[in-house]
Amino acid sequence: MSFASFGEFLNMGGHALYVWLSYGAAAGVMLYNWAAARRQQRRALQDVLDRMRREAGGRADGRAGRGDEER
Amino acid sequence: MTLKELWHRLGSPRWFYRISGPLAWVLGILALVLLVSGSVWGLAFAPPDYQQGNSFRIIYIHVPTAIVAQSAYMLMGVAGAILLVWRMKMADMVLAATVPFGMTMTALALFTGAVWGKPTWGAWWVWDARTTSMLVLLFLYFGLYALRQAIPRQETAGRACAVLAVVGVINIPIIKYSVDWWLTLHQGATFRLTEAPAMPPEMWIPLAVNVLGLYCFFGANLVGRLRAEIVRREARTAWVRALAAGELQTAREVSEDEVLRMGPGPGAGR
Numbered sequence: 430m431s432f433a434s435f436g437e438f439l440n441m442g443g444h445a446l447y448v449w450l451s452y453g454a455a456a457g458v459m460l461y462n463w464a465a466a467r468r469q470q471r472r473a474l475q476d477v478l479d480r481m482r483r484e485a486g487g488r489a490d491g492r493a494g495r496g497d498e499e500r
Numbered sequence: 501m502t503l504k505e506l507w508h509r510l511g512s513p514r515w516f517y518r519i520s521g522p523l524a525w526v527l528g529i530l531a532l533v534l535l536v537s538g539s540v541w542g543l544a545f546a547p548p549d550y551q552q553g554n555s556f557r558i559i560y561i562h563v564p565t566a567i568v569a570q571s572a573y574m575l576m577g578v579a580g581a582i583l584l585v586w587r588m589k590m591a592d593m594v595l596a597a598t599v600p601f602g603m604t605m606t607a608l609a610l611f612t613g614a615v616w617g618k619p620t621w622g623a624w625w626v627w628d629a630r631t632t633s634m635l636v637l638l639f640l641y642f643g644l645y646a647l648r649q650a651i652p653r654q655e656t657a658g659r660a661c662a663v664l665a666v667v668g669v670i671n672i673p674i675i676k677y678s679v680d681w682w683l684t685l686h687q688g689a690t691f692r693l694t695e696a697p698a699m700p701p702e703m704w705i706p707l708a709v710n711v712l713g714l715y716c717f718f719g720a721n722l723v724g725r726l727r728a729e730i731v732r733r734e735a736r737t738a739w740v741r742a743l744a745a746g747e748l749q750t751a752r753e754v755s756e757d758e759v760l761r762m763g764p765g766p767g768a769g770r
Contacts, residue, residue: 430544430545431544431545431546431547431548432544438543438544441554441555441557442548442553442554442555443553443554444553444554444555444619447555447558447615447616447618447619448543448554448555448557448558450615451558451561451562451611451612451615451616452539452543452561454608454611454612454615455561455565455608455612458604458605458607458608459535459717461604462600462601462604462717462721463528463721465600465725466721466724466725466728467724469724469725469728469729470724470727470728470731472728473728473729473731473732473735474731474743474744474747474748475744475748476732476735477731477735477740477741477743477744478744478745478748480735481741481744481745482758485758
């Protein structure tokens with residue numbers, strides 16, 4: 430251990446602002462990247478399913494063919 | 501599996517999607533373990549620098565992010581070259597999936613550099629060879645991001661981004677050698693292949709742990725974003741439709757009856 434007490438550890442020899450700002454920003458960027466990748470995977474699969482639902486709905490309404498052509 | 505077979509398989513989004521699920525988890529857990537231990541070690545156990553005191557502990561964030569930001573760009577350069585030469589669609593997906601991660605890493609390297617510069621150099625920013633070439637890297641990432649948004653046709657956008665990615669690789673050796681070629685405030689390289697680090701082991705081992713951990717995080721994040729990109733681009737194929745139905749059925753967001761009713765749809769057989 431390089432510090433005598435927890436208070437000294439937090440104080441970082443007077444450089445607390447710089448050290449903790451860096452580590453805080455890093456944690457934020459990591460969390461953002463993790464969450465973004467996760468959200469994109471879920472959304473991509475959800476979009477595929479939504480499209481399948483629309484197409485199935487189109488067929489059930491007797492508008493087969495037309496509903497399938499969208500986009 | 502021969503090398504040629506592996507090459508062909510890497511070009512297949514479906515094959516990559518099948519094998520990459522566990523890969524993302526393994527890399528992600530490795531990243532978490534390495535980054536937490538490297539950071540705790542660097543923050544609490546490494547000795548303070550004899551000149552900079554405790555502000556030097558920013559190195560455990562700053563150096564790994566700067567290294568990985570440049571590696572990510574190198575990867576995009578390679579992917580861009582593969583796309584231009586062999587027209588491999590997976591290469592374009594790799595390029596697209598790397599941009600956001602590389603951009604945030606470059607921004608973080610610049611930010612932590614500024615925060616470290618204030619107590620060490622007395623200024624948040626200096627127009628120094630190293631900092632300026634890193635700023636150019638950030639603009640290259642912005643350019644790649646904007647270029648893809650600006651061109652609606654996917655194939656054209658992919659090729660334009662590939663050209664920019666390949667041309668931009670010239671900036672990487674400039675960043676690397678900027679501290680040797682020009683008079684600069686920035687200190688020299690921490691790690692060199694040919695000689696032992698100037699720091700004592702209790703300072704550089706946690707740094708090496710964090711570098712390794714961030715590479716694992718990059719790997720996990722790239723795989724995750726790549727999987728999303730594959731699903732988006734292959735959305736009309738039968739295998740992705742079956743996959744979406746299966747995954748969301750497991751998550752109980754859709755019932756088995758509904759999946760059966762929808763059938764494979766017009767994407768089947770493609």
